[in-house]
Amino acid sequence: MSAVIELTGVTREYGRPPTTALDGVSLRVDHGEMVAVVGPSGSGKSTLLNVLGTLDRPTSGTVAVDGVDVATQSDAQLSALRAHRIGFVFQQFHLSDGVCATDNVADGLLYTGTPIRERRRRATEALHRVGLGHRLTHRPNQLSGGERQRVAIARAVVHRPPLLLADEPTGNLDSRAGEGIVALLHELHAEGTSIVVITHDVELARRLPRRVTIRDGRVADDSARASETATVSVGRPDLGAGS
Numbered sequence: 001m002s003a004v005i006e007l008t009g010v011t012r013e014y015g016r017p018p019t020t021a022l023d024g025v026s027l028r029v030d031h032g033e034m035v036a037v038v039g040p041s042g043s044g045k046s047t048l049l050n051v052l053g054t055l056d057r058p059t060s061g062t063v064a065v066d067g068v069d070v071a072t073q074s075d076a077q078l079s080a081l082r083a084h085r086i087g088f089v090f091q092q093f094h095l096s097d098g099v100c101a102t103d104n105v106a107d108g109l110l111y112t113g114t115p116i117r118e119r120r121r122r123a124t125e126a127l128h129r130v131g132l133g134h135r136l137t138h139r140p141n142q143l144s145g146g147e148r149q150r151v152a153i154a155r156a157v158v159h160r161p162p163l164l165l166a167d168e169p170t171g172n173l174d175s176r177a178g179e180g181i182v183a184l185l186h187e188l189h190a191e192g193t194s195i196v197v198i199t200h201d202v203e204l205a206r207r208l209p210r211r212v213t214i215r216d217g218r219v220a221d222d223s224a225r226a227s228e229t230a231t232v233s234v235g236r237p238d239l240g241a242g243s
Contacts, residue, residue: 001030004163004194010061021047023217034189035196036205039214049198053165054078083111087156091168093148095140101151102136108155126154146177167198
């Protein structure tokens with residue numbers, strides 16, 4: 001299976017003297033995977049999200065999106081890559097208060113060159129996809145927190161990106177609304193979207209198929225590596241028997 005995104009030996013430093021936010025991170029996410037990146041505050045999760053989403057360039061190491069080395073791309077090329085290949089969902093919904101749900105979602109296609117009528121058609125389709133077909137003309141202040149997050153998710157997936165990055169997507173929601181968002185993410189994953197969820201919520205992380213733990217800017221644990229090791233151990237013959 002091919003990688004939708006792959007980091008190799010990535011470091012990210014800030015300031016002088018430099019503070020290291022990421023320290024030699026290698027991480028591969030294949031097409032169709034659903035991954036939780038979990039860690040405490042200050043562990044490097046937000047920096048990792050920015051690097052995964054090409055919002056920030058690494059100090060060293062390589063980042064490849066669908067095999068394209070980010071270092072070879074101009075800022076304009078990276079903007080185009082994000083517009084077509086990556087969707088973002090944040091803890092803060094970042095919706096425009098003065099416009100309806102349909103136009104908020106249509107804004108997700110603003111930088112793709114799609115005509116306005118087509119943008120609104122696809123936005124309507126995306127809102128139906130997330131269960132908000134009955135809220136098309138509602139403005140954010142007329143929606144619940146869970147509904148606003150669904151609008152934000154619809155905006156992130158309106159261009160059907162292969163990769164969705166979600167930063168604390170349930171952080172501002174009550175438990176019931178949060179459950180609905182987790183269920184929606186699983187539905188999108190079942191439809192073929194690769195999803196990376198950045199969270200400090202260990203319980204949420206446990207409900208995702210793969211969990212990567214970040215600590216002090218490094219990958220401290222990866223359940224995929226653990227399962228690979230277990231598979232190799234089970235399949236390995238007992239060379240000590242009869243020797």
